[in-house]
Amino acid sequence: MKDLQIETIINQNRKPIPEADQLGFGQYFTDHMFLMDYTEGQGWHDPRIVPYQPLQLDPSCMVFHYAQTVFEGMKAYLTKDEEVLLFRPDQNFKRLNNSNDRLCIPHIDEEFALEALKQLIKLDRDWIPSAPGTSLYIRPFIISTEPHLGVHPSHNYLFIIILSPVGSYYKEGLNPVKIAVEKNYVRTVVGGTGTAKTGGNYASSLKAQEESGKVGYSQVLWLDGRENKYIEEVGSMNIFFKVNGEVITPALNGSILAGITRDSIIQLLKHWNVPVTERKISMDEVIQAYRDGLLEEAFGTGTAAVISPIGEFFYQDEKMVVNNGEIGKLSKELYDTLTGIQNGIKQDPFGWSVKL
Known part of the structure; x- marks a missing residue:
């Protein structure tokens, strides 16, 4: 070939x-x-x-x-x-x-x-x-x-x-977006096509996204399709939470897309010696961290938006405002560094950039 x-x-x-x-x-x-x-x-x-x-x-x-x-x-x-x-x-x-x-x-x-x-x-x-x-x-x-x-x-x-x-994927640009946690619909399950980037995954997400948009939310956060308990990903992004100094992202479990920006963020955090963990994380755990004042930041990652800070979650009729609805320090540093590498402004210690 x-x-x-x-x-x-x-x-x-x-x-x-x-x-x-x-x-x-x-x-x-x-x-x-x-x-x-x-x-x-x-x-x-x-x-x-x-x-x-x-x-x-x-x-x-x-x-x-x-x-x-x-x-x-x-x-x-x-x-x-x-x-x-x-x-x-x-x-x-x-x-x-x-x-x-x-x-x-x-x-x-x-x-x-x-x-x-x-x-x-x-x-x-x-x-x-x-x-x-x-x-x-x-x-x-x-x-x-x-x-x-x-x-x-x-x-x-x-x-x-x-x-x-x-230009920017979201009209908000780098300003924090509002996310609704989805409880009624399922995007995919382990053994399904969640690990593949295929059109059907996105078609199945449209109904929930349309309904959340009507009440002012940019995207939906999907929970797992079996227990409706564990966090998976946002419609077009992987998701990260900064809880009490530690960055947590859902582990790749067979129904989550292996994002390349996700992997780049994990490598950057490790390079900076910021604690980062890939594991199962439930919505209940995030709610508890929020109520305890330990949920410091949340952000999505993906090729289109790069980093999209999350300023608010809506779950079971409750609004959870993260970091006063403002972009967090770590989210901003990650965005500036990754886009700096992508644009050739910052040093690329990982060899990620390929010149034409």
Whole structure:
């Protein structure tokens, strides 16, 4: 597969690039995209970079009926020296293959995928925004394309990478968000697809998110699907609590997505000698810590938002305001350090950044 040549068709009708203050998140897309096909018996083939355009798919494509699809999210950053940096892209493609395993999708060659991504970004380099807090969001995804109605793994797939210049994921930016703890709905369970980054996980979360939004909460915090007791993750983020000087995050238990930002935060905390523990943590424990005055900070982590401080939890008709609804000192330090590494401003002692 490494010997495959990537055909490139240049877009002759370039789109206007939006200003940084217009970006929002996921609203604009660059001039080109990467495509590659999979055919059973032939493997992955025909890699190409083409103008960004609608896809032509048969109405019976299996992805529409059985949701056999996976995706990733990563970012490219423009440094003050005009260099382009990727943040741990090898881990994203590794996780994409982990998702492929769970959804019965053939593995991609991770090194080839990274090379294809680099070529795509070089072609659309002018779309990378440079204003503070902005970046180029990268969305690799795979869909099943066999035109057949029948429940079985597809024999055909399409691997696609699209790019989108973005600003802040949440309208609040780095200001603390309000989170509702979900008690009625379940996102996933151990043995399900929670460890895979697949569309169905997000579709199943929409109802709870819609209901929480109606009462002023940005996201929901999911509890485990069996006992409805232990904290798992926020809709689009992993979650951390700082309790009496110790940082606690739910352990990866088979239903929680292994976030790359999550792993980076854990490594940073250990590097700083801040006590950090991965373990089961119940909502009751968090409530008790709050009532005892020991819940110092809470924050979510993810590629899109990086660090999102949590200023309030709503649980069983009770509001719990964390750190007076303000961003905590540790949350701010983690955000500044991680984004500093990503943007090439701060030293990267971990070797996470990859230059284009």
